[in-house]
Amino acid sequence: xxxxxxxxxxxxxxxxxxxxxxxxxxxxxxxxxxxxxxxxxxxxxxxxxxxxxxxxxxxxxxxxxxxxxxxxxxxxxxxxxxxxxxxxxxxxxxxxxxxxxxxxxxxxxxxxxxxxxxxxxxxxxxxxxxxxxxxxxxxxxxxxxxxxxxxxxxxxxxxxxxxxxxxxxxxxxxxxxxxxxxxxxxxxxxxxxxxxxxxxxxxxxxxxxxxxxxxxxxxxxxxxxxxxxxxxxxxxxxxxxxxxxxxxxxxxxxxxxxxxxxxxxxxxxxxxxxxxxxxxxxxxxxxxxxxxxxxxxxxxxxxxxxxxxxxxxxxxxxxxxxxxxxxxxxxxxxxxxxxxxxxxxxxxxxxxxxxxxxxxxxxxxxxxxxxxxxxxxxxxxxxxxxxxxxxxxxxxxxxxxxxxxxxxxxxxxxxxxxxxxxxxxxxxxxxxx
Numbered sequence: 518x519x520x521x522x523x524x525x526x527x528x529x530x531x532x533x534x535x536x537x538x539x540x541x542x543x544x545x546x547x548x549x550x551x552x553x554x555x556x557x558x559x560x561x562x563x564x565x566x567x568x569x570x571x572x573x574x575x576x577x578x579x580x581x582x583x584x585x586x587x588x589x590x591x592x593x594x595x596x597x598x599x600x601x602x603x604x605x606x607x608x609x610x611x612x613x614x615x616x617x618x619x620x621x622x623x624x625x626x627x628x629x630x631x632x633x634x635x636x637x638x639x640x641x642x643x644x645x646x647x648x649x650x651x652x653x654x655x656x657x658x659x660x661x662x663x664x665x666x667x668x669x670x671x672x673x674x675x676x677x678x679x680x681x682x683x684x685x686x687x688x689x690x691x692x693x694x695x696x697x698x699x700x701x702x703x704x705x706x707x708x709x710x711x712x713x714x715x716x717x718x719x720x721x722x723x724x725x726x727x728x729x730x731x732x733x734x735x736x737x738x739x740x741x742x743x744x745x746x747x748x749x750x751x752x753x754x755x756x757x758x759x760x761x762x763x764x765x766x767x768x769x770x771x772x773x774x775x776x777x778x779x780x781x782x783x784x785x786x787x788x789x790x791x792x793x794x795x796x797x798x799x800x801x802x803x804x805x806x807x808x809x810x811x812x813x814x815x816x817x818x819x820x821x822x823x824x825x826x827x828x829x830x831x832x833x834x835x836x837x838x839x840x841x842x843x844x845x846x847x848x849x850x851x852x853x854x855x856x857x858x859x860x861x862x863x864x865x866x867x868x869x870x871x872x873x874x875x876x877x878x879x880x881x882x883x884x885x886x887x888x889x890x891x892x893x894x895x896x897x898x899x900x901x902x903x904x905x906x907x908x909x910x911x912x913x914x915x916x917x918x919x920x921x922x923x924x925x926x927x928x929x930x931x932x933x934x935x936x937x938x939x940x941x942x943x944x945x946x947x948x949x950x
Contacts, residue, residue: 527740534748540806542720548775553709558701568719568753583891606820609934616814617850668805683762688784688910692768711915719868815843868928
């Protein structure tokens with residue numbers, strides 16, 4: 518059990534939420550949305566819905582985290598509520614998709630933004646940088662903390678400065694993408710609106726990150742929900758403002774279908790030179806994303822590995838107490854992901870599967886008895902999981918229909934996890950020699 522000296526307050530927990538949420542998605546997905554959805558009201562509605570879903574999920578996780586207590590998040594909720602196979606699968610998904618795929622996406626996005634310097638930083642650079650960050654996290658916990666905190670500070674400061682500049686500066690003569698007309702009423706009925714929500718929900722991934730350290734939060738029943746709610750609201754407002762300044766400072770023709778949308782907008786704000794500086798800072802803040810996912814992911818993988826025969830070798834620490842094998846396992850998997858798919862393909866199947874398992878985790882709140890709930894005593898509480906699950910089904914259905922290849926890849930990864938679960942159980946049943 519954690520002692521008070523090792524527990525954290527709600528502000529630190531909220532910072533964990535914010536640093537895990539703000540990453541690749543917000544700086545890359547607008548271009549994919551603008552390929553089909555161009556009305557500014559529609560774009561804002563996408564991000565507001567994403568924020569509502571994240572907040573609804575946060576309310577559910579606040580109750581789950583207070584009810585179950587301890588670290589583990591989804592793993593504990595699914596294992597205790599349904600069956601150990603679900604705990605195993607969410608562990609497997611965390612290893613392959615939950616933490617490795619975001620590392621791959623962040624490294625690819627970083628390469629794309631740095632390519633503004635008339636040099637193509639390809640997949641080789643992305644892979645090399647992942648291993649460089651993995652190595653930096655392998656020395657000691659003190660070094661890891663300094664490394665991650667430095668780049669997280671850059672991330673938050675950069676976004677605040679960028680938003681202020683984007684709001685204050687006038688739109689350029691090249692035009693903008695702001696479009697406030699009634700066409701949003703038609704756009705929200707398009708299948709493309711639903712599939713665009715896949716990109717948005719991925720961008721909000723991380724709202725549940727504090728659940729993994731719930732056991733280390735002081736006065737968890739009070740501080741855990743506060744951290745989730747404050748963190749999620751801050752990110753939602755930030756996302757709306759970042760999208761506004763990108764739409765304000767660049768025409769649709771220069772944003773649609775592109776990944777480095779913030780760089781395009783920044784180039785119009787204060788010229789090409791400023792755009793390149795922004796590209797560098799986006800690349801730097803993505804280092805915090807890579808670092809955060811490798812750090813948290815390796816600890817979760819290490820914990821899961823101790824309980825599963827096939828993974829047990831990943832639970833070993835080095836002499837400094839760092840789970841270096843787990844760190845490099847995530848780095849290797851992220852590298853394989855980069856070599857086997859395009860940015861958009863990886864993005865879609867990652868978002869699809871993460872949304873699927875988030876929905877499964879949220880569904881566990883319906884099994885909590887009212888008299889044993891810690892935070893929300895009223896039956897009105899069920900509005901939150903209902904909203905989350907209804908939108909999730911809507912998103913998952915249209916993603917499966919309109920992106921069948923990526924969806925099947927994601928489901929295939931889940932199927933591999935099921936096979937590994939069966940093999941692992943057989944190892945456990947074997948009598949020791």
